[in-house]
Amino acid sequence: MKKLLLDCDPGIDDALALALAAGSPEIDLVGITTVGGNVNLDLTTANALALREFYRIDDVPVTPGSAQALLGAGVRAESVHGATGLGGVILPVPVNGVTDGHAVDFIIETLRSAPGEITLVAVGPLTNIALAVRREPRIVEWVRDFVIMGGSYTRGNHTPAAEFNIKADPEAAAIVFGAGWNVTMVGLDVTLTAVVTESILDQMRSLGRLADLVVPISQFYGVVEADGGPAIHDAVAVAHVIDPSLLKVLPAVVNVETVGTYTSGMTVTDFQLDGKVPNASVAVELDVDRFWKLVMEAYGRLAATIA
Numbered sequence: 007m008k009k010l011l012l013d014c015d016p017g018i019d020d021a022l023a024l025a026l027a028a029g030s031p032e033i034d035l036v037g038i039t040t041v042g043g044n045v046n047l048d049l050t051t052a053n054a055l056a057l058r059e060f061y062r063i064d065d066v067p068v069t070p071g072s073a074q075a076l077l078g079a080g081v082r083a084e085s086v087h088g089a090t091g092l093g094g095v096i097l098p099v100p101v102n103g104v105t106d107g108h109a110v111d112f113i114i115e116t117l118r119s120a121p122g123e124i125t126l127v128a129v130g131p132l133t134n135i136a137l138a139v140r141r142e143p144r145i146v147e148w149v150r151d152f153v154i155m156g157g158s159y160t161r162g163n164h165t166p167a168a169e170f171n172i173k174a175d176p177e178a179a180a181i182v183f184g185a186g187w188n189v190t191m192v193g194l195d196v197t198l199t200a201v202v203t204e205s206i207l208d209q210m211r212s213l214g215r216l217a218d219l220v221v222p223i224s225q226f227y228g229v230v231e232a233d234g235g236p237a238i239h240d241a242v243a244v245a246h247v248i249d250p251s252l253l254k255v256l257p258a259v260v261n262v263e264t265v266g267t268y269t270s271g272m273t274v275t276d277f278q279l280d281g282k283v284p285n286a287s288v289a290v291e292l293d294v295d296r297f298w299k300l301v302m303e304a305y306g307r308l309a310a311t312i313a
């Protein structure tokens with residue numbers, strides 16, 4: 007099993023990524039931390055708590071983190087994820103609440119407790135991760151791997167140049183990419199190919215109680231960024247942890263633009279190393295068919311659990 011700590015801003019594709027983790031026996035989810043992003047922190051945290059109980063992973067601690075970006079006003083995406091962050095779906099009110107403390111300290115202490123064992127996956131703005139590396143720089147040595155859904159070397163989505171998670175807190179992203187670890191960057195270049203097609207939606211409809219969530223939120227998932235349906239970006243980052251062979255990654259030097267009028271939040275990706283030390287492993291290709299096979303098998307297991 008692989009231990010995974012998920013920092014997220016649920017968020018529709020965050021919810022679908024969490025379902026993948028919950029339905030995968032390869033994953034030991036050691037914690038969920040939340041950050042303001044798609045919607046405000048109170049909602050991303052409420053969604054994480056509700057999803058935890060809906061997926062029957064009640065023993066996984068949920069710890070809230072940063073409500074705002076480090077410097078900027080930050081951005082939100084209610085138009086894409088809905089006012090509550092889960093489309094129009096209302097899940098049962100969770101019984102259990104958050105763990106005491108702040109996500110930054112939870113991340114640090116969890117990684118400290120198991121050096122080399124835990125994969126940290128961030129699928130929202132990187133504010134919590136930036137604060138954690140500033141508070142305890144050694145976490146870059148303690149992680150087994152560090153994977154983000156974020157960035158892109160070809161195009162943005164929140165702006166023509168910037169992907170949402172990076173644009174939401176460019177200064178945090180700059181700190182994270184400069185912290186001394188190798189960031190596995192699962193960006194729009196590959197996640198936009200992870201599209202919920204009508205065929206996938208039909209398969210989701212047979213998931214019983216799980217279908218009551220995954221079908222409507224997939225349909226709701228706002229502006230279609232890819233042909234043929236919404237792309238479930240965050241699930242690709244979790245899938246990479248489960249089966250690294252799904253993605254082709256290349257070494258690169260990634261720098262984050264923080265001051266450009268039109269380019270703030272851009273992940274400037276240099277694959278021409280010429281002796282430079284890479285700070286990132288950048289995803290360039292996704293085996294889409296095997297990705298969906300993995301996802302639907304996990305969803306089938308989870309559906310059986312929560313029936």
Ligand code: RIB
Binds near residue numbers: 044131169171
């Ligand atoms: O650009 C896609 C990313 O932004 C995903 O993490 C989605 O949840 C939003 O946060």
Ligand code: CA
Binds near residue numbers: 017
């Ligand atoms: Ca997200």
